[in-house]
Amino acid sequence: MRQSVLWKKLVSVSFEDVAVDFTRQEWHRLDLAQRTMHRDVMLENYSNLVSVGEDYCPPNSW
Numbered sequence: 001m002r003q004s005v006l007w008k009k010l011v012s013v014s015f016e017d018v019a020v021d022f023t024r025q026e027w028h029r030l031d032l033a034q035r036t037m038h039r040d041v042m043l044e045n046y047s048n049l050v051s052v053g054e055d056y057c058p059p060n061s062w
Contacts, residue, residue: 018045 020038022030030038
């Protein structure tokens with residue numbers, strides 16, 4: 001079976017590629033549940049990147 005064209009060219013992914021940033025005003029509009037979900041997603045993204053060898057920044061810096 002022929003491989004997908006998408007898999008022919010592997011591209012590195014950085015933390016910046018998967019990070020979601022908010023302005024201060026946007027952040028203040030989020031409720032506690034939304035902030036918690038954002039933190040959980042960012043930690044999961046960081047963990048996934050570290051597991052494949054990308055070590056960008058410590059998670060407590062957000």
